[in-house]
Amino acid sequence: MSRLVVVSNRVADPRKTAAGGLAVALAEVLNNTGGLWFGWSGRIVEDGGQPSLHTQHAGPVTLVTADLGQSDHAAYYVGYSNGVLWPVFHYRLDLADFDDGYIAGYRRVNQQFARQLAPLLREDDIIWVHDYHLIPLAAELRALGCTQRIGFFLHIPLPPPLILAAIPGHDWLIRALFAYDVVGFQAEADLLHFDNYVAAEAHAQPVGEHRWRAFNRTVQAGAYPIGIDVDEFQGLAQAHEGREMFERMRREYSRRKLLVGVDRLDYSKGLPQRLKAFRALLTRYPETHRSATLIQIASPSREDVSAYTDILHELESLCGSINGNFGELDWMPVRYMHRTVARPRLPGLYRASRVALVTPLRDGMNLVAKEFIAAQDPADPGVLVLSRFAGAAEQLKEALMVNPYDVEGTANAIHLALQMPVEERRVRHESLMATIRQYDVHWWCNAFLDTLAQAESAESGTPWLRL
Ligand SMILES: O=P(O)(O)OC[C@H]1O[C@H](O[C@H]2O[C@H](CO)[C@@H](O)[C@H](O)[C@H]2O)[C@H](O)[C@@H](O)[C@@H]1O
Ligand SMILES: O=c1ccn([C@@H]2O[C@H](COP(=O)(O)OP(=O)(O)O)[C@@H](O)[C@H]2O)c(=O)[nH]1
Numbered sequence: 001m002s003r004l005v006v007v008s009n010r011v012a013d014p015r016k017t018a019a020g021g022l023a024v025a026l027a028e029v030l031n032n033t034g035g036l037w038f039g040w041s042g043r044i045v046e047d048g049g050q051p052s053l054h055t056q057h058a059g060p061v062t063l064v065t066a067d068l069g070q071s072d073h074a075a076y077y078v079g080y081s082n083g084v085l086w087p088v089f090h091y092r093l094d095l096a097d098f099d100d101g102y103i104a105g106y107r108r109v110n111q112q113f114a115r116q117l118a119p120l121l122r123e124d125d126i127i128w129v130h131d132y133h134l135i136p137l138a139a140e141l142r143a144l145g146c147t148q149r150i151g152f153f154l155h156i157p158l159p160p161p162l163i164l165a166a167i168p169g170h171d172w173l174i175r176a177l178f179a180y181d182v183v184g185f186q187a188e189a190d191l192l193h194f195d196n197y198v199a200a201e202a203h204a205q206p207v208g209e210h211r212w213r214a215f216n217r218t219v220q221a222g223a224y225p226i227g228i229d230v231d232e233f234q235g236l237a238q239a240h241e242g243r244e245m246f247e248r249m250r251r252e253y254s255r256r257k258l259l260v261g262v263d264r265l266d267y268s269k270g271l272p273q274r275l276k277a278f279r280a281l282l283t284r285y286p287e288t289h290r291s292a293t294l295i296q297i298a299s300p301s302r303e304d305v306s307a308y309t310d311i312l313h314e315l316e317s318l319c320g321s322i323n324g325n326f327g328e329l330d331w332m333p334v335r336y337m338h339r340t341v342a343r344p345r346l347p348g349l350y351r352a353s354r355v356a357l358v359t360p361l362r363d364g365m366n367l368v369a370k371e372f373i374a375a376q377d378p379a380d381p382g383v384l385v386l387s388r389f390a391g392a393a394e395q396l397k398e399a400l401m402v403n404p405y406d407v408e409g410t411a412n413a414i415h416l417a418l419q420m421p422v423e424e425r426r427v428r429h430e431s432l433m434a435t436i437r438q439y440d441v442h443w444w445c446n447a448f449l450d451t452l453a454q455a456e457s458a459e460s461g462t463p464w465l466r467l
Helices: 021-033 071-089 102-120 137-143 168-176 188-200 230-238 240-252 269-284 308-326 343-350 367-375 408-421 422-438 440-456
Strands: 006-009 034-046 053-058 063-069 125-132 151-153 181-184 205-208 211-216 217-223 257-264 292-299 333-339 357-358 384-386 400-402
Touching: 006 021, 006 102, 021 034, 021 440, 034 071, 034 102, 063 071, 063 102, 071 102, 102 137, 125 137, 125 440, 137 151, 151 440, 168 188, 181 188, 181 440, 188 211, 188 217, 217 440, 230 343, 230 367, 240 343, 257 269, 257 343, 257 367, 257 408, 269 292, 269 308, 269 357, 269 408, 292 308, 308 333, 343 367, 357 367, 357 408, 367 384, 367 422, 384 408, 384 422, 400 408
Parallel strands: 006 034, 006 125, 034 063, 125 151, 151 181, 181 217, 257 292, 257 357, 292 333, 357 384, 384 400
Antiparallel strands: 053 063, 205 211, 211 217
């Protein structure tokens, strides 16, 4: 049987838990299949030093991680990945920093990773590359003579062609995707944008359903919405830490209805808009005073990118003003925490909450939405308020759908969620549960890898990948 080689910027010990949906999902996949996981070590070394490789064995998984030089990290991770690709792919051209120097660093790190990974590969390996940090990796591997099957999965949204076209060098990026055999997206909307882009901008020829030929290569595209390991998550809810957290929360908030938000502190997650909607709820529905409390966890993220520090200040000031204006001696409307909560504690928090607010302005998928559903008591489940702009909205139709830019509309939906009778909550939850069970992390992995296994082996060499 072929060995699975997973490559992603973020690598986590699969026996431990991590914040960030990608690391959580890949740890679950690799724990089941075994294989090699290659990526960045998280260490930044001085420029000019030899970037070392570290090998670690974690159960059935071998982790191989590479250090990055200081300027490479700045250009590849902070600059190009999170200063250009992240904002543009999340439709935020206003936040993109199109600095000329970043793309060379991005290319350099992808070349470095390809050179370090190639000697570790076996002929019949199946290679699965993840996310926007590593778009040119397959082209670099092919240039080194690798002919293995290589698939790519984009965890974030792909915007429409005209937004994509704002990136200087967008044609180079999309051309690099043709070095893969299979390219996967989270949502049908992203797949449509890919099809439209390659037909119009790359003049690719259709050779099957979502199958395109251009640059002497054929690529199969598809939508594979990522899921969670429902049993694993429910197991966490039943474990000691999960139960203890649930009981503590229930005790602490016995007289109130809890609302919960769990996000990385990222401008794509719509946190200021969410806080404004909560403020509108308190203004418009005075009966919610003293009876509703919002717990918002904002896990620190990418603090070396300036747009992230701006959002931190905005959020702190909104929470302060809501508590200042509405708070009472015995009631704080918002409990805001700028810290990561260990994953085993989340199911208890979700289960004790009547409403989850998952209201991103744009999100590839959003695994918190699925975790919230998995953690509920089916006899008395909470309600998911979900942004129509999260990838998850294509699947989770029975959630209360909102437009996060519409603050008043979101406040009304939250009010509806708080009032929803138990019968309706049960019906909605049952359907949502069936969906997340059917399309779980195992489905995601198998659907993608089955397509990749059926792809023909690749031709080597990509002389066209020049910046
Ligand atoms: O690695 P970081 O820079 O600390 O960021 C954490 C991860 O954020 C993004 O997650 C995405 O993947 C999730 C799982 O598919 C998806 O549910 C979510 O909507 C996405 O935002 C990013 O894409 C990952 O590469 C990061 O590791
Ligand atoms: O304080 C936190 C915040 C988030 N998470 C986990 O991080 C993941 C976030 O994934 P999601 O797809 O929602 O968004 P991303 O952060 O990947 O954009 C989920 O598994 C959360 O349970 C966590 O363990 N602790």
